[in-house]
Amino acid sequence: MLTQRLLLSDRGGMIVLGLIVLMAIVVPVCNLLVPSDSAFHVSTYTVTLLGKFLCFALLALSVDLIWGYAGILSLGHGAFFALGGYAMGMYLMRQIGDRGEYGHPVLPDFMVFLNWDSLPWYWQGFDMFWFAALMVLLVPGLLALVFGWLAFRSRVTGVYFAIITQALTYALMLAFFRNEMGFGGNNGLTDFKDILGFSITAKGTRISLFVASALMLILGYLACRYIVTSRMGRVIVSIRDAESRTRFCGYKVESYKLWLFVFSSMLAGIAGALYVPQVGIINPGEFSPLNSIEFVVWVAAGGRGTLFGAIVGAFSVNYAKTLFTTWSPESWLFVLGALFVIVTLILPQGLVGLFDKLKREKKTESDNSEESTESKEAL
């Protein structure tokens, strides 16, 4: 019953999930077992790159959940992503221990550099993985709870919500740039050594992180799918399509929006936490409003309101980004900008919508040809 609801009725999702599972099996095999001179070998660099894409896909999923289904456009999802990343980064910093440049047993390098003599209270506990993992969920979740409660309660919707979320991430970016905040200021957190006792640069760790990201993405997808196919999901869609009417029907619109927003922010936090050990750095740049708005365009390019469309979008846009930035870095912003315009003007349903349209045209074409042959026979 549950599989029917989550998977079988969702063909696109099944295809995309299948591809991810395939990737999660094939890529490690090709990396570890295939000799490096073979054409089928996948380099560790590619593994990390794909792992990054998987995190982005999870993030795109979280954006699609609230934008595609509840019509809440958040231009501040980068904040939740980065907060999750910082929580993981703090754990990784504490794992460095006395191997830092200054060799202090507890304090990270940048604190020694700032002449701090003890760990600030909010760094306590981050030497334990379970605590950090909890914070990855709690910090973005709490922020979303407070912010969402304030915003939804006073019925800030649509464009206004988009702008104040953008202001939120902008404010956090400015705050995290300050050295006094105790998060490494401009440079952020970097030079990580190990995670859970394994060296972070080792091949095995990279593969594990990659597989973990793939698993998280699949889990996240199923969870989102569970939500949108539930009764709550229907209410949420009706909020998107007619908010006042839903409210008049007696549903507590604010609570529905709030819980969805909090869940989405936690997903974004998890994506950030998986992203940081793979790229090896987290800095305030992740909070920049440009980043957050880029996430939205992944979803728009893939096709909003389909969940698997978000994954398709995150992969294809980021793949294009990798291609363009290696080929000619200057042109990427032109392409990205054009993508924004094209997607909104010509492809409102994104790539997924384009596939559907092509398929439908093909179908009507074949229907037409069948009809014509039939009519010929009739003649």
Next chain:
Amino acid sequence: MNTTGQPRTHIGRLFLSLLLPLLLCVCTTAYAQNEEALAEQARAIAQASLMKRDDAIDALTQVAHPRVPVILSALLEGNLYSDDEDENRILIERADGSLENALTGESLGTDIDTKRIPVTTRMRTQIRNILARLNLDSENTQTRYEAVQRMIKEGIDENNVELLKARGEVEDARLVNETIESALALYDLQSDNERVRLSAIKSLRGSLVGETRNELRRLRDYDPVPAVQEAAAEALESIQTKLEFYKLVESIFFGLSLGSVLLLAAIGLAITFGVMGVINMAHGELMMIGAYTTWVIQQLFPDQIAWSLAMAVPAAFLVSGLVGIAIERGVIRFLYGRPLETLLATFGLSLILQQAARTIFSPLNRSVELPVWMSGSLQLNPALSLTLNRLYILAFGLIVFFLLMAILKRTSLGLKVRAVSQNRSMARAVGVRASWVDAMTFGLGSGIAGVAGVALSQLTNVGPNLGQAYIIDSFMVVVFGGVGNLWGTLVGAMGLGVINKFMEPWAGAVLAKVLVLVMLILFIQKRPKGLFPQKGRAAE
């Protein structure tokens, strides 16, 4: 503060700046007649014997020529030379070791055999006094003010007092006069007679010259007469209150100045977002285009810097306005009624425009030259000086604001804009070409963004990221003030600017910005429709 005299001097300055080129022409012809006299007297200094040189110096002082102070200060510093081969040629050594012709200032390179023209200590004192007098008698109020300030800093002695008294009798600028009075009183403080000291303290009450407080503190702590000590303490207190007041005035000014920049950035948005309901994330880039227009105009007419702004304002309005119309016709037209899509599409446009600026003008910042009439500051008193460029931009922001108000309220375009924004179908029914009005309105808003860019180019460097820095702030202003209400935008911009500047001293610039953003988010909770919400049916 003299509130009535203020605008007059202000306008006077503007007037003067427009006349400046003309004045310069007149002056040059007058100086031409003095060229020969200058050459003659300068030669006399070089050739006179050491004993007669002071007479030669006095004679040189009589010549009215802008090079006279330059030659004298070179002589004072020991940088004045005569050419070994050509006795008639007088040279000045510059700070970097190269030589220039003392009479014309033309550069001569380094390889010339020279002989230093020596000065005695007595002559140094003489030259110092002459220079002080020359500066004191200068036509420029600022130079006179600075001369008095320098004298105070170096300590007033008998020689200076005479000079200052003489100047005080003919001086008509209030600022210089007050400073001279303070200087004379400061001299009197050193007197042995306690009556003189007391009356000096009395006249120093409320004097804002920096040295006054040190001197008064000395008297308060060490003066042998208790009455003088008391008077000094009292005077110090009154000065302190006054200083605090002017500090407050200064913060308000800086706040209003920041507010005026926000206002300029936000009124364009108030049109496109407030009146038309279109979210234009490329608004900042339209400002950037305006700023680059200023830069390009300065590159095209490098010797017309004084007039470049007069050309740049209409040019930037046109360029940004046309780009805006192109954006409206090409993209936004298809997205009316879909605000979130509009937001994304215009954001994409902003990325394209930014990258285009990087490709065309290089990613480096360009600096736009400040015209002479905009540089410098308006010294109201020793504790308060207002930078001219900020003052002009403040005025400019208000002018643009009221002009826009007039366009919306008094012209037929404004009438149509309001009609279309209030009831589109009814406006069309009575024959308003709604789509044409849309394009014009958007062009107007964009043009104003371009004009804001011109103003911004006078405050910061022009770069591809120029607009980005203001876009969030200006959206905040519009949201804070209330969408669709220009007065709200004015109050919102000025309010945010002042709040920001008042928080800066104790919170730091970045934290102040963060706090303001947080406060705004909380403010929106209380008043989701801004300070001045639209009432009635138009509200939803």
